[in-house]
Amino acid sequence: MSTIFEEIKACIIDGDDELAVELAEKVIAEKINPVDAVHQGFIKGIEEVGAAWTSGEAFLPDVMMAADAMKAGMDVLEPALANCDKGDASDNKGSIVIGTVKGDIHDIGKNILSALLTAAKFKVYDIGTDQSPENFVKKADEVGAYVLAASALLTTTMKSQKEIVDYLEENNIRDKYYLIVGGGPTSQHWADEIGADGWAETTEEAIKVISNLMVNKPIED
Numbered sequence: 606m607s608t609i610f611e612e613i614k615a616c617i618i619d620g621d622d623e624l625a626v627e628l629a630e631k632v633i634a635e636k637i638n639p640v641d642a643v644h645q646g647f648i649k650g651i652e653e654v655g656a657a658w659t660s661g662e663a664f665l666p667d668v669m670m671a672a673d674a675m676k677a678g679m680d681v682l683e684p685a686l687a688n689c690d691k692g693d694a695s696d697n698k699g700s701i702v703i704g705t706v707k708g709d710i711h712d713i714g715k716n717i718l719s720a721l722l723t724a725a726k727f728k729v730y731d732i733g734t735d736q737s738p739e740n741f742v743k744k745a746d747e748v749g750a751y752v753l754a755a756s757a758l759l760t761t762t763m764k765s766q767k768e769i770v771d772y773l774e775e776n777n778i779r780d781k782y783y784l785i786v787g788g789g790p791t792s793q794h795w796a797d798e799i800g801a802d803g804w805a806e807t808t809e810e811a812i813k814v815i816s817n818l819m820v821n822k823p824i825e826d
Contacts, residue, residue: 607645609628609631609632609635609637609642609646610641610642610645610646610649611646612624612628612646613625613628613629613632613642613645613646613647613650613678614645614646614647614649614650614653615650616628616650616674616678617646617647617649617650617651617654617671617674617675617678618650618653618654618671619670619674620667620669620670620671620673620674621674622670622673622674622676622677622678623677624674625647625674625675625677625678626677626678626681628646628678629642629677629678629679629681629682630681632682632685633681633682633685639682639685639686640686642682643679643682643686647675647678647679647723648723648724650671650674650675651671651672651675651720651721651723651724652724654667654668654671655668655720655721655724659809668717668720669713669716669717671720672716672717672719672720673716675720675723676716676719676720676731679723698725698726698727698728698816698819699727699728699750699752699815699819700727700728700729700730700748700749700750700751700752701722701727701728701729701730701750701752701753701754701815702730702732702741702744702745702748702750702752702753702754703715703718703719703722703729703730703731703732703753703754703755703756704731704732704733704734704736704740704741704754704755704756705733705734705735705736705755705756705757705758706735706736706755706756706757706762706765706766706768706769707735707736707737707738707762707765707768708735708759708761708762708765709734709735709756709757709758709759709762709765710734710735711734711756711758711759711788712733712734712756714756714758714787714788714789714808715731715734715754715756716731717808718754718756718787718808718811718812719731721808721812722811722812722815725812725816727815728748728750730744730748730750732744738765738768738769738771738772738773739772741753741755741769742772742773742776742778742782745782751781751782751783752782752783752785752815752818752819753769753782753783753784753785754784754785754786754787754811754815755769755784755785755786755787756786756787756788757786757787757788757790757791758788758789758790759790760790763788763790763791763795766784766786766791766795766799766801767799769784770784770799770800770801783802783803783818783821784801784802784803785801785802785803785804785805785811785814785815785818786799786801786803786804787804787805787806787811791804792804802818803815803817803818
C-alpha cells in the first residue's frame with residue numbers, strides 16, 4: 606500500500622494532475638483509506654514542494670502545478686473523505702472557507718494557499734472563483750468554519766471583499782466569522798479600511814495570520 610502513497614507523492618511533486626486523478630480513483634477502487642492517501646501521499650508531496658519553494662529550490666510555476674495536481678486528486682477523493690470518520694481532532698488545526706471574490710476568476714494564489722494550508726493540517730474548503738458573500742457564509746455554516754479567506758486579484762474586485770464585511774454586518778453575524786483578505790492589489794491599509802480581521806501578502810504570512818486567529822476560538826470539525 607505504501608507504493609501507491611509514494612506514487613501519489615511523486616505525482617504531486619511532478620505536478621501531474623492527470624496522474625493525480627488516476628491514482629485517486631485507484632484509491633477509491635481498491636478501498637484504500639482516503640485519509641491515509643491524503644496524509645501519506647498528497648500532503649507529503651505538497652509539503653516537499655512547499656519546502657523546496659521556501660528554500661529557493663523550486664519556483665512559483667512548480668508550486669502552481671503541484672497545487673493544481675493536488676486539487677485535482679482531492680476533488681476525486683472528496684466524497685470518500687466526507688464519509689470517513691473525522692479522526693483525532695488534534696490532527697485538525699481548524700476549518701477555513703477560501704475563495705476568490707465575486708467578479709474575479711483568478712485562482713493561482715488561492716490554489717497555492719489552499720494546498721499549503723492543507724499541508725499545514727488545516728481543513729480547507731475551497732469554493733472556487735467569482736463567489737458572493739452569501740456563498741462564503743453558506744459554506745462556512747455548512748462545514749462549521751469561522752475563518753473566511755477571500756482573494757481579489759484585480760483592483761476592480763477589491764470592493765467585493767468589503768461586500769463580505771457589509772454582508773456580515775447587515776445580517777448581524779459579523780462576530781461569528783474572522784475574515785482574512787489577500788491578493789495583488791490589497792494591503793494592510795485596505796484590510797483595516799474595510800474592517801477585515803487580517804491581511805497577508807504571502808502564503809507564509811497568511812498561514813501565520815490564520816493560525817493566530819484560530820487560537821481565539823475552539824477548533825471545529
